Amino acid sequence: MFEWFTATLQKYPEIALFLSLAIGYFVGKFTYKGLGLGAVTSTLLAAVVIGQLGIVISPNVKSVFFLMFLFAVGYGVGPQFVRGIASDGLPQAAFAVVVCIYCLAVPVIIAMLAGYDVGSAAGLYAGTQTISASMGLATDAINRLGMPADQTATTLNAMPIAYAVTYIFGTAGSAVILALIGPRLLGIDLAAACKDYETRHSAAAELGGAGSAWHRFELRAYRIKPDGPVVGLTASQAEALVPNARVFIERFRRNGTIQEATAETTLQAGDIVALVGPRDVLVDVLGREAEEINDPELLNVPAEGVDVYVTSKELDGKQLSEIAKLPLARGIFLRKIVRGATAAVIPILPNTTIHRGDILTLVGRSKDIAAATTNIGYADRATDVADVAFIGAAITLGALIGSLVLNIAGVPLTLSTAGGALIAGLVFGWLRSVHPTFGRIPSSTVWFMNSVGLNIFIAVVGISAGPGFVAGLKELGISLFLWGVLATTIPLILAMYTGRYLFKFDPAILFGACAGARTTTAALGMITDSAKSQVPALGYTVTYAIGNTLLTIWGMVIVMLVA
Known part of the structure; x- marks a missing residue:
């Protein structure tokens, strides 16, 4: 039976690919106190085990899905990335750049001290900074080094080994450092800092909504x-x-x-x-x-709740206290603000600033909602239909531009097709936020492109590297893990002190900004849980957009530096 199973997977490698996904997503959903391996690491480990059977998969498979993944990443963070480099987000954007430099420099130095080859260095970087996407650009860069085929294969196989060994602490360690150790190092009571921030900005706890029997806003009838x-x-x-x-x-x-x-x-x-x-x-x-009246017919007001995508230049940069005084706000109540690729929920405070690209959940009378939507932006109602023509054309254009090679002093410089797809996603994602009449991609489709696209790439990498994984782990395992702890911890500590004393961020948003720059969503969850508030998310979105882009590109840069 086992021989038949092995022979079948070798003959039909696509079965091994889907088996890796099934195991990875199943195991990855289990967590302990909010921490777990996640789908990416679980898929990689499953693929490595399956790869011991000697399965060969065309590298074109991972290239296709990686382009899809990178485009989805850029599409999601595009609006926030563009806003992050504008003047209103300059401090947080600059902070994210500094943190990203820490995240690159420390793994490079450690790789050199430990004497790791290029593949191990790239895997060390990807795992400790939990940026799986960087391995795609690192793979392209390694393939362009001009090494012999066997040396290139050995180098590429070392990358997922280093990634798998260091990723676990990269995820769990980052959350613990930012949420628990960081506030103690800086002498900050995070819960008190967030409560003080809310008090200073007149915040009120928001309860109710979908799934709750209690509603913040109600409609009642009174006789005059x-x-x-x-x-x-x-x-x-x-x-x-x-x-x-x-x-x-x-x-x-x-x-x-x-x-x-x-x-x-x-x-x-x-x-x-x-x-x-x-x-x-x-x-x-x-x-x-007043005398309250029971009048069902009068109270039968056509009402709705709708997500509105903000595109208005007039509202961009305005505070909620200003917007509430405008005629368009009459009869409209704001239920939720969602910002960024990770759909971070932004607290509704009088001085909360609205930006293009935000999604506002509005509730009110249908005619008022329709009038307000015309002035705010575009009603982003749920749909199952994606603009596939737009997706295909955008990825094609980005990949074509990325494939161009510019020779400077004999050194070939190129974005690569992967980098081009990422840039295309950033540009077209931003254009979609300004003119949302084209390029609609449902959130479920973005999730599929993002999550499944990356994990298919990871599965192919793991299956291909499987035969050499065990030997490499025996050789580098313990020391690599310890080096990984340092490569994870040092940039985060530098980031916290830099944000607190150089950029002078409010303690309530400091750790959210650090989590965003390091693109560690698990840490943000633990931070908000520890703070008992969503306020830290205010520092997450701009830094995440910058960090997600730069940390991915660093996958190519680290190969150039170490090589």
């Missing part, structure tokens, strides 16, 4: 008394009588007839108004002074 203070006032004037909350009159019943309300609607005694606003205001303030 003859001596009521709002008699004779317009709807906007009546709404202004509650200065510390956003309440709006959606519609009203007058003489038995239901009418839609506008800001200029004049209220009369006896009107029954449908009022929407924060639940505590409707219950604690109005409930004591």
